[in-house]
Amino acid sequence: MNVHGLIERNKNGESIGLPSFCTANQHVLEATLGFVAENDLPVLIEATCNQVNHEGGYTGMKPADFASWVARLASHAGVETDQLLLGGDHLGPNPWRDEPVAAAMRKAETLVRSYVEAGFQKIHLDASMACGGEPRPSFSDIAQRAARLCRIAEDYAPDPSKLIYVIGSEVPVPGGETDDMQDLQITTPERLNETIQTHESAFRKEGLEGAWERVVSVVTQPGVDFSHSSVRQFDPAAAVDLVAAINRHPRLTFEGHSTDYQPTSSLAQLVERHVFFLKVGPELTFRFREAVFALAAIEDRVCPKTVSGIIGVLDEAMNNAPAHWDGYYAGTPADIALQRHFSFSDRIRYYWQEAPVRDAVDRLLNNLVAADVPNGLVTQVFGGLEFDETSGDIRTLLDTHVCKAVSRYYAACGFGCPPSSDRKPTR
Numbered sequence: 001m002n003v004h005g006l007i008e009r010n011k012n013g014e015s016i017g018l019p020s021f022c023t024a025n026q027h028v029l030e031a032t033l034g035f036v037a038e039n040d041l042p043v044l045i046e047a048t049c050n051q052v053n054h055e056g057g058y059t060g061m062k063p064a065d066f067a068s069w070v071a072r073l074a075s076h077a078g079v080e081t082d083q084l085l086l087g088g089d090h091l092g093p094n095p096w097r098d099e100p101v102a103a104a105m106r107k108a109e110t111l112v113r114s115y116v117e118a119g120f121q122k123i124h125l126d127a128s129m130a131c132g133g134e135p136r137p138s139f140s141d142i143a144q145r146a147a148r149l150c151r152i153a154e155d156y157a158p159d160p161s162k163l164i165y166v167i168g169s170e171v172p173v174p175g176g177e178t179d180d181m182q183d184l185q186i187t188t189p190e191r192l193n194e195t196i197q198t199h200e201s202a203f204r205k206e207g208l209e210g211a212w213e214r215v216v217s218v219v220t221q222p223g224v225d226f227s228h229s230s231v232r233q234f235d236p237a238a239a240v241d242l243v244a245a246i247n248r249h250p251r252l253t254f255e256g257h258s259t260d261y262q263p264t265s266s267l268a269q270l271v272e273r274h275v276f277f278l279k280v281g282p283e284l285t286f287r288f289r290e291a292v293f294a295l296a297a298i299e300d301r302v303c304p305k306t307v308s309g310i311i312g313v314l315d316e317a318m319n320n321a322p323a324h325w326d327g328y329y330a331g332t333p334a335d336i337a338l339q340r341h342f343s344f345s346d347r348i349r350y351y352w353q354e355a356p357v358r359d360a361v362d363r364l365l366n367n368l369v370a371a372d373v374p375n376g377l378v379t380q381v382f383g384g385l386e387f388d389e390t391s392g393d394i395r396t397l398l399d400t401h402v403c404k405a406v407s408r409y410y411a412a413c414g415f416g417c418p419p420s421s422d423r424k425p426t427r
Contacts, residue, residue, distance in 0.1 A: 087122035189245035267412030
């Protein structure tokens with residue numbers, strides 16, 4: 001995949017970008033990779049520092065595990081090796097930010113090494129968080145720590161010339177969504193310039209001039225975010241100064257985080273304004289959850305003696321391990337129950353890999369594959385389907401619903417793709 005060529009086209013005024021799919025959900029990845037193979041697209045799959053790290057992360061996978069797993073899924077889907085790019089997001093001390101900074105940075109170095117040794121090539125260096133109770137680090141401190149991590153990447157990557165870097169972090173810490181966007185502020189040109197200048201200085205001081213030439217994007221806040229219940233939509237007029245500032249840096253683009261749930265037209269407007277990487281995560285598993293709940297409603301009608309009980313199994317898993325949602329949702333018990341299932345922050349996404357939940361999803365799909373499902377029941381629970389779209393395989397219904405998100409991100413990024421409902425079964 002020639003990312004540098006795509007970025008050059010974007011900087012020259014072409015509305016071209018690259019979706020960044022940040023998920024470790026197997027069903028979502030299979031649907032995404034099937035869509036990619038069918039439409040002959042480039043694909044960027046990312047893992048975050050909390051999700052996948054050298055200690056296992058919340059998925060239990062180390063970077064090498066994740067890389068080999070995604071490679072197998074891609075090969076099975078028919079995605080060629082040169083179509084696939086792996087990225088590491090927020091690589092730095094965040095998972096260990098409660099530890100003293102020296103200890104947290106040593107672990108961050110091991111984290112970065114494990115990612116590049118596993119073949120990840122797009123590396124977001126993020127050392128912006130305070131560690132061990134220290135004051136918030138300065139621009140200079142953040143840049144020096146990022147350069148230190150870059151040195152590790154350059155020293156341990158099989159071919160460092162293939163690495164590309166993203167710097168900066170004007171967004172909440174990974175997984176740290178709240179329901180309050182009142183403090184959301186668009187990155188100022190001054191903050192953008194100081195981020196770039198301090199990082200360039202730190203890289204050069206570390207002897208990383210070659211690596212600096214492969215820094216392709218800066219994470220900024222262009223004015224997009226989402227909470228549990230609402231979406232802050234992109235306002236192009238409010239980002240005029242920020243866009244003008246990036247235009248003064250010929251090689252650099254923006255990386256947009258938390259772009260989930262933006263209207264497709266807003267995603268396209270972001271790409272037009274040099275937000276080259278559009279990251280999406282919770283929206284993908286939100287669509288997956290919608291599809292599973294819809295299939296569960298079908299199962300209740302056609303398999304009354306053998307139901308998987310998937311929704312109850314999910315609730316039990318969330319109650320048994322509440323750390324991923326408790327403290328994030330607020331209100332009455334009824335409010336919290338609704339948020340646990342239906343919030344945009346989609347904290348239910350942390351539970352799909354639990355063994356009882358995986359087994360229940362498998363039972364659900366197997367039950368429906370074996371059942372005689374009336375097309376009219378499919379149209380009832382899957383809104384928006386044409387009548388000739390209801391007779392396909394049950395797994396294709398699931399994939400198609402997930403690809404509502406996938407296809408619109410590619411459309412916003414300038415890739416002409418058929419609607420997700422037009423895709424053929426791939427598994």
